[in-house]
Amino acid sequence: MLEALDGCTPARLYRMLADEMGVHPVTLLRYHRGQLATLSSERMGKLRGVHRRILAGELLPPEPPERDRLARCNGNGRVPAARLRPLFDRLLERLQITERQVLYRCLTERTGLHETTLLRYHTGALQTAPVALERALRELLSECATDRFPVLKRADGGDAVVPRAVYRARVDRLERTGEYQHKSELFRDLASLVDQPAERLRKAYYDSRIRLVPRSFPDGADKLTEQMIYDPSRVWGVGERILHPHFGAGVVREKRPHRAVLVELEGGGEVLLREGYRHDPYREQRTDRGWNPGTRRTRPLAS
Numbered sequence: 001m002l003e004a005l006d007g008c009t010p011a012r013l014y015r016m017l018a019d020e021m022g023v024h025p026v027t028l029l030r031y032h033r034g035q036l037a038t039l040s041s042e043r044m045g046k047l048r049g050v051h052r053r054i055l056a057g058e059l060l061p062p063e064p065p066e067r068d069r070l071a072r073c074n075g076n077g078r079v080p081a082a083r084l085r086p087l088f089d090r091l092l093e094r095l096q097i098t099e100r101q102v103l104y105r106c107l108t109e110r111t112g113l114h115e116t117t118l119l120r121y122h123t124g125a126l127q128t129a130p131v132a133l134e135r136a137l138r139e140l141l142s143e144c145a146t147d148r149f150p151v152l153k154r155a156d157g158g159d160a161v162v163p164r165a166v167y168r169a170r171v172d173r174l175e176r177t178g179e180y181q182h183k184s185e186l187f188r189d190l191a192s193l194v195d196q197p198a199e200r201l202r203k204a205y206y207d208s209r210i211r212l213v214p215r216s217f218p219d220g221a222d223k224l225t226e227q228m229i230y231d232p233s234r235v236w237g238v239g240e241r242i243l244h245p246h247f248g249a250g251v252v253r254e255k256r257p258h259r260a261v262l263v264e265l266e267g268g269g270e271v272l273l274r275e276g277y278r279h280d281p282y283r284e285q286r287t288d289r290g291w292n293p294g295t296r297r298t299r300p301l302a303s
Helices: 010-021 025-033 041-055 066-072 085-094 100-111 115-123 131-145 164-176 183-194 198-206 216-226
Strands: 078-080 128-130 160-163 212-214 241-244 248-256 260-265 270-274
Touching: 010 025, 010 041, 078 131, 085 100, 085 115, 085 131, 100 115, 100 131, 128 131, 160 164, 164 183, 164 198, 164 212, 164 216, 183 198, 183 216, 212 216, 241 270, 248 270
Parallel strands: none
Antiparallel strands: 078 128, 160 212, 241 248, 248 260, 260 270
């Protein structure tokens, strides 16, 4: 959890876990240090639930108390600039970029500081920096730890870009669905969707010298994946692949009566799924004699 919440102190994590689990922070400290030998299954389930919410970005640690903020800040909301340099370098490593201007442009949109000012904070030309800059750096590190990479722009402008690792992860997820036997077919379909040569997409996937790729590349892979996600309102054809959120990937083998399809799962077994389902937008009307929609009576009125 501390790795996912990069920059969070253990004390802040204990306070957040105490609110979510109902366990005293000192008890959580003893669990963390290994001073307690066992943990109940109920508490372990709650701990895993909090961990999943942190990875999904739904939970953030509470702000430090006022006395802690004043102790680490200098005067009116400023911190030593030397403390921000490791955060800058760690972000450049996480985002896999070598052009510092790309990071400065992203921070400018979040903090309103000029790119030259950010460069001076990074290189140590200025002694102190605003607390808002440190907060923005730590938020970016936390987002990268949970695979929520920010939208970046090249130093010379142009289209939005993302780290190459994001694009590789989306392509690998699309390949795991089993829709494509070879990556060449995958790149060909992706090229027609994003209007780019397939060779460029292949090179962006394999060439480790490439650091940033256009944002349209992973977005196109997401669209191809979404086309296979099971939707009960869609009509499926025999031979099409279905990616079900609970049953996993499968192939439509047969169409059955009453708007049902037989899907053969990759893990083994078969399942019947509904297709062409349209929810009735009209409420069911009551037809029993004597029912008044303006009252709560359900019995027939006496004649």
